[in-house]
Amino acid sequence: MTVVSRWPSRRSVMRALRVGAVVLVVVVAGAAGAVVVSRVGPPSRQELMERAGLIGKRQLLIGVKDDQPGLALRDPQTGQFTGFDIDMAYLVAADLGFRRSEVTLLPIESEDRSKMQARTDSDRFVTVDLVVATYSITPQREALPLVSFSAPYLYTEQSVITRADHPSVQSLDDLRGRPVCTIATTTSQEPLDDAGVQRVSRQQITECVDALVRGEVDAVETDAAILAGFVNADPEHLRHHDIGLAIQEAYGINTGGNEELRDLVNLALYESRHDPADQRWEDAFDRYLRPEQPANLPQQVAVDQQPTVAKVAVRQWPWERVG
Structure with a gap:
């Protein structure tokens, strides 16, 4: 009669120990790697x-x-x-x-x-x-x-609005010597000064538009995306002009x-x-x-595509949301 031992052989035991040791090393190495990544890699969300x-x-x-x-x-x-x-x-x-x-x-x-x-x-x-x-x-x-x-x-550009009965404005030079309203801290100040207009500054764009409607200024100059809403609300009395400025507002x-x-x-x-x-x-x-675009032609209101954004360096694990 053959007697079958209930105990594993020495070889089996050694093999199991070796496999266990390898698994332990992998786990420890993985944990250590995670610690290193968290300390020297980019921050998590x-x-x-x-x-x-x-x-x-x-x-x-x-x-x-x-x-x-x-x-x-x-x-x-x-x-x-x-x-x-x-x-x-x-x-x-x-x-x-x-x-x-x-x-x-x-x-x-x-x-x-x-x-x-x-x-x-x-x-x-x-x-x-x-x-x-x-x-x-x-x-x-x-x-x-x-x-x-x-x-x-969002991307847009600078432009001009006038009263609806004003002649076409092709550039800021067409308004040289004329009163043009803009916001006090706007990026429009330099182009207006370069064109030799009579710059009128206000704290809010609504103050400029009100002055335009009352006939106190000949035009309002700022970003097209800002001006477009006013023209769209009152296209019978306001007119948007594309003045050909190459300055992009981001x-x-x-x-x-x-x-x-x-x-x-x-x-x-x-x-x-x-x-x-x-x-x-x-x-x-x-x-x-x-x-707003139809009422503001020929001026483009804004670029209709979301601007490209560089990828942010953020530490992420496979189970997290990937940007």
Whole structure:
């Protein structure tokens, strides 16, 4: 009779020990690699959130314009904001983990965008987390201490509107010596001065348009995307002119020097740009800016494609969302 041992042979035991040792080495090496990557690699999304000061934050404050139809307009009766910029503010806020009820939109003047100072309904100035307010990216602005721009989220260009009965304006030279209104801190000042116009500065674009309608100035000059909403609202009395300026205006979101927050905003814009299922940018353009185009011909309102955004270096594991 053959006796079968219930115990494994010495060879089997040694083989099992060797396999176990290999598995242990792989596990330890993997864990060590993860530690090394976390220490020397790019930060994770969670780490960026922590460094940006968003963990535990209950309300996100965003400075926006309130007098630009199509971009950012506040209803005086309801206090509600609507427009392309408003949708962009909510897009970014959602990707930062904030529901609409956790976002507070506050009016901000052009000169206060670089200081991150917006005004509450009680006329108190507060520091906001983000500025989404037709803020053109320029080297001069980027050099300011509280300005850190995201990647562009919209491209437009400078243009001119006049009263409907005004002759065609082909260039700013056609307005030489004439009163032309613009916003005090706009990028339009240099082209206007170069053309020799009589520059009239106001704090808000609505003040310029009102002056135009009253006949106090001959034209208003600023970004086409800003002017288009006024022409679309009153095409019988206002006319948009393509003046052929080659200057491209790229709107960015100011994160007030918070570089980690800027990276998170760029990550939101990147994922919006590259995710075929994410149509929020396209929906906002179709809702607010594309309908303005017919009334504003021959001037293009804005480029109808979301700007390219460089990929943000973020540590991600295979099971995490890939940007």
